[in-house]
Amino acid sequence: MSENNIYDLIIVGAGPGGYVAAIRAAQLGMKVAIVEKRFAPGGVCLNEGCIPSKALLDSSELFAVARDKFALHGITIDPPRLDLNAMMTRKRSVVKKLSDGISYLFKKNAIERFHGSAVLKGVNAAGLQQVAVALAMQAPLPNGQQSLLDGTSASTVTLVAPKVVLAAGSEASALPGILFDGQVVVSAREALSFDQVPEHLIVAGGGFIGLELGSVWRRLGAQVTVMEMLPHILPNMDRQVAETLYRSLRKQGIQFKLSTRITGVRRIGAKAIVEFNSGSGAEESDCDKVLVAVGRRPLTEGLGCEEIGVTCDKAGRVIVDDAYQTSVPGVYAVGDLVAGPMLAHKASEEGVACVEQIAGMATRVEYDLIPGVVYTWPEASGVGLTEEQLTATDIPYRSGRFNFAALGRAHCMDETEGFVKILAHAESDRLLGVHIVGPRASDLIAEAAAVMSFGGTARDIALICHAHPTLPEAIREAALDLHKEAIHG
Amino acid sequence: MEIKIPEVGESVREALLAKWFKKSGEVVKRDEPICEIETDKITLDLNADAAGVLAITVAEGTTVAVGTVIGSIAEAPGMSQTPATAEAPPVTAAGTEPASSPSVRREMREHGIRPDEVQGSGTGGRIIMEDLAARIEEKSSMPPVLGPAAVPPVIPVTVPAPASAPAIPAAAQASAVVVPMVRSEDAPQYSAAREERHPMSPLRKRIAERLVAARQQTAMLTTFNEADLTRIKALRSNYHDHFLQRHGIALGYMSFFVKACVEALKEFPTVNASIDGTDIVYHNFYDIGVAIGGEKGLVVPVLRNADGMKSYEIELAITGFAEKIKSNRLVISELEGGTFTISNGGVYGSMLSTPILNPPQSAVLGMHAIQDRPVVRDGQIVIRPMMYLALSYDHRIIDGREAVNFLKKVKEYIEEPEELLLEG
Numbered sequence: 001m002s003e004n005n006i007y008d009l010i011i012v013g014a015g016p017g018g019y020v021a022a023i024r025a026a027q028l029g030m031k032v033a034i035v036e037k038r039f040a041p042g043g044v045c046l047n048e049g050c051i052p053s054k055a056l057l058d059s060s061e062l063f064a065v066a067r068d069k070f071a072l073h074g075i076t077i078d079p080p081r082l083d084l085n086a087m088m089t090r091k092r093s094v095v096k097k098l099s100d101g102i103s104y105l106f107k108k109n110a111i112e113r114f115h116g117s118a119v120l121k122g123v124n125a126a127g128l129q130q131v132a133v134a135l136a137m138q139a140p141l142p143n144g145q146q147s148l149l150d151g152t153s154a155s156t157v158t159l160v161a162p163k164v165v166l167a168a169g170s171e172a173s174a175l176p177g178i179l180f181d182g183q184v185v186v187s188a189r190e191a192l193s194f195d196q197v198p199e200h201l202i203v204a205g206g207g208f209i210g211l212e213l214g215s216v217w218r219r220l221g222a223q224v225t226v227m228e229m230l231p232h233i234l235p236n237m238d239r240q241v242a243e244t245l246y247r248s249l250r251k252q253g254i255q256f257k258l259s260t261r262i263t264g265v266r267r268i269g270a271k272a273i274v275e276f277n278s279g280s281g282a283e284e285s286d287c288d289k290v291l292v293a294v295g296r297r298p299l300t301e302g303l304g305c306e307e308i309g310v311t312c313d314k315a316g317r318v319i320v321d322d323a324y325q326t327s328v329p330g331v332y333a334v335g336d337l338v339a340g341p342m343l344a345h346k347a348s349e350e351g352v353a354c355v356e357q358i359a360g361m362a363t364r365v366e367y368d369l370i371p372g373v374v375y376t377w378p379e380a381s382g383v384g385l386t387e388e389q390l391t392a393t394d395i396p397y398r399s400g401r402f403n404f405a406a407l408g409r410a411h412c413m414d415e416t417e418g419f420v421k422i423l424a425h426a427e428s429d430r431l432l433g434v435h436i437v438g439p440r441a442s443d444l445i446a447e448a449a450a451v452m453s454f455g456g457t458a459r460d461i462a463l464i465c466h467a468h469p470t471l472p473e474a475i476r477e478a479a480l481d482l483h484k485e486a487i488h489g
Numbered sequence: 490m491e492i493k494i495p496e497v498g499e500s501v502r503e504a505l506l507a508k509w510f511k512k513s514g515e516v517v518k519r520d521e522p523i524c525e526i527e528t529d530k531i532t533l534d535l536n537a538d539a540a541g542v543l544a545i546t547v548a549e550g551t552t553v554a555v556g557t558v559i560g561s562i563a564e565a566p567g568m569s570q571t572p573a574t575a576e577a578p579p580v581t582a583a584g585t586e587p588a589s590s591p592s593v594r595r596e597m598r599e600h601g602i603r604p605d606e607v608q609g610s611g612t613g614g615r616i617i618m619e620d621l622a623a624r625i626e627e628k629s630s631m632p633p634v635l636g637p638a639a640v641p642p643v644i645p646v647t648v649p650a651p652a653s654a655p656a657i658p659a660a661a662q663a664s665a666v667v668v669p670m671v672r673s674e675d676a677p678q679y680s681a682a683r684e685e686r687h688p689m690s691p692l693r694k695r696i697a698e699r700l701v702a703a704r705q706q707t708a709m710l711t712t713f714n715e716a717d718l719t720r721i722k723a724l725r726s727n728y729h730d731h732f733l734q735r736h737g738i739a740l741g742y743m744s745f746f747v748k749a750c751v752e753a754l755k756e757f758p759t760v761n762a763s764i765d766g767t768d769i770v771y772h773n774f775y776d777i778g779v780a781i782g783g784e785k786g787l788v789v790p791v792l793r794n795a796d797g798m799k800s801y802e803i804e805l806a807i808t809g810f811a812e813k814i815k816s817n818r819l820v821i822s823e824l825e826g827g828t829f830t831i832s833n834g835g836v837y838g839s840m841l842s843t844p845i846l847n848p849p850q851s852a853v854l855g856m857h858a859i860q861d862r863p864v865v866r867d868g869q870i871v872i873r874p875m876m877y878l879a880l881s882y883d884h885r886i887i888d889g890r891e892a893v894n895f896l897k898k899v900k901e902y903i904e905e906p907e908e909l910l911l912e913g
Binding site: 366 | 586587588589590591594595598599613615
């Protein structure tokens with residue numbers, strides 16, 4: 001074994017959990033190796049998740065605005081025509097730019113990259129963790145498409161380090177009995193790269209991935225039907241927010257079938273017939289594409305977890321302690337592999353907390369303060385506890401609400417849908433939760449998360465000067481409303 | 490009903506909330522002990538002022554100022570009133586924990602400081618970084634608090650440093666936090682197993698301060714003598730049953746020594762005096778402190794006007810003190826203002842020791858174990874129950890001659906207890 005393959009830390013997976021952990025570990029003076037199956041770093045988030053979906057959401061939003069709203073603003077144009085190819089090219093260039101950025105950061109921080117798949121091999125005689133990497137030889141496929149390894153590899157190299165962080169991420173779960181075929185029944189990955197706008201897209205799952213991608217294709221002209229097993233969409237979000245978003249999406253033409261179970265999919269050529277049951281017997285619907293977005297599952301297979309004794313829970317998530325250490329000393333896991341919401345920013349936080357704890361720092365992820373965002377339009381976001389959670393736990397609270405319909409800037413933008421809701425403790429006035437549906441809710445939630453991190457109160461927000469006319473004024477007005485002092489409410 | 494740290498004495502400004510006997514949400518009865526507080530002088534139980542459901546707001550182990558509300562009792566029996574704290578989510582956001590910022594919280598975790606240990610100086614009691622400085626300093630002498638990740642054995646790795654090795658920034662290399670990870674010689678565990686560190690309790694801190702002060706601020710000297718306890722032993726055995734029957738308490742040695750000291754103090758007033766600035770203050774009363782070892786340290790309750798006390802009163806008073814110490818019921822007024830102290834190291838078997846002054850007192854008598862020793866009486870070697878006596882005194886106001894004669898006087902009274910009768 002060559003001494004050159006000895007590191008302080010090996011990270012498996014270069015997604016938002018792994019790459020951030022690698023950079024932080026390097027900053028802390030560790031010699032870091034990172035193993036990634038994809039040629040390009042960034043994981044699902046950057047390559048087939050957050051970033052490309054937001055690129056398409058922004059493009060499709062502009063298309064919809066040009067088509068539907070320009071006239072209102074006094075701009076007369078011919079109906080805009082869609083160049084889907086160009087839109088996809090732009091999306092790819094956004095992804096490439098960011099992915100190259102991560103590669104640059106790896107170089108800058110002297111992090112050694114290994115393109116291949118990693119398998120844990122347990123400890124060697126010196127007590128160091130060994131990771132076997134089957135190196136991949138492929139160059140990226142044309143068009144910047146990413147290819148996962150097919151299992152054949154040119155050679156294997158063994159890396160050793162006292163500590164290994166697993167950050168292998170997750171993959172889309174399939175519907176029971178309905179396999180992905182990559183063409184008609186697809187996951188979010190393919191739904192970000194359709195080569196033409198489907199006539200009818202059926203989305204299985206009313207979570208944020210389904211709603212975001214449903215929005216993209218709806219704006220570009222597809223008929224979109226969302227089928228959700230539960231009686232409502234976005235089960236984890238504040239109910240008022242979810243209901244408001246539900247009405248807005250329906251107004252935009254997305255059809256919903258709630259309390260609906262998909263029982264089967266029949267392929268007929270390039271089309272499919274989805275069989276479902278909404279409680280009144282078996283029904284069928286034709287479509288071009290079925291996007292299955294019913295959840296994701298941790299990608300623990302093939303990592304050698306079982307072989308070396310890393311234990312998982314029933315849901316297949318790796319069990320870790322507060323320091324992200326698995327049942328095997330020296331082996332850690334973060335991000336989608338472990339419990340908690342499968343969010344890129346949660347994975348990054350955990351990656352940092354994990355390596356900082358390895359370095360002896362007392363960093364912890366404050367899970368109660370992780371914001372969640374749905375990038376539809378209007379956007380929805382929330383941080384802290386929902387009104388439903390507060391009611392269930394008998395925490396005394398007060399609620400303040402402000403509608404964007406009463407906000408100057410929202411009118412200028414012609415984006416008056418939605419509201420900000422602030423929940424604060426009835427006695428201490430400390431913020432317990434902030435929930436927003438409306439324009440730029442994704443950006444607005446940052447103020448709420450910041451104030452909550454500082455243990456701030458509704459009064460604190462009310463006393464902060466907010467520039468006029470801006471969207472964040474809505475947060476302040478909601479905080480004022482909590483004490484029945486809203487100026488414009 | 491709020492539970493507050495009570496006023497326990499003039500000089501006591503803070504107390505350690507040593508132990509909660511009850512949990513938040515538990516039902517407490519009126520007058521039931523609910524927690525134990527420890528001040529720099531005494532340990533004492535707080536009883537419930539009312540019956541109801543207890544809600545704790547200050548965790549045990551916290552040092553709090555006198556008057557601080559440490560919890561409350563919700564007095565509505567029957568109503569299932571759950572305290573808000575019990576239901577609050579474990580977040581900073583929820584409300585009971587003082588507000589702070591993310592970086593302050595990490596700093597607190599790093600130094601093992603709980604938010605409720607720190608008095609926040611920001612708006613609304615918010616803990617800001619500056620508030621941590623004092624606590625961190627206090628804790629900095631402790632072994633480094635390593636994150637849980639650093640606990641499993643760290644295998645030392647020899648990282649090769651060839652010329653092609655990645656350039657690690659010098660600052661990062663020197664950074665202390667990285668060391669345990671990369672090149673540890675498993676020191677943390679080693680030391681953890683070999684020694685333990687605990688912060689001193691307020692009582693122990695106070696004892697330490699006072700003892701050092703006594704050494705540094707007085708001219709302490711000790712003189713020795715020995716006493717033959719044959720007569721006292723005989724008296725005790727002769728009158729034991731009678732005394733017990735009459736007063737309900739056994740006749741001990743302490744009453745003889747208290748009386749002997751009081752009589753000797755009357756003859757040597759400087760031994761009962763104290764220094765105040767440049768004055769010598771003579772006390773025309775005899776408040777005798779009796780050192781009693783408690784579980785948490787030595788305390789010295791005071792026999793007021795011991796010159797007027799009868800033997801059985803002295804014995805009863807001392808037994809009473811010992812019981813109060815055991816049950817944390819001693820009050821601060823019982824500790825204040827002695828003029829002279831008797832310390833009995835003999836109960837632990839000490840043969841000879843030099844007691845330390847209890848300022849502003851100027852002298853302290855040390856009693857020791859009674860041992861049968863050969864002594865010479867009328868030219869004959871005989872075996873007698875003997876006790877060494879030690880008198881530590883402040884040489885600034887007590888001359889050697891006075892000290893020696895005082896101790897000789899005590900010895901005489903002990904050897905000839907009948908004299909006490911005649912003097913009294």
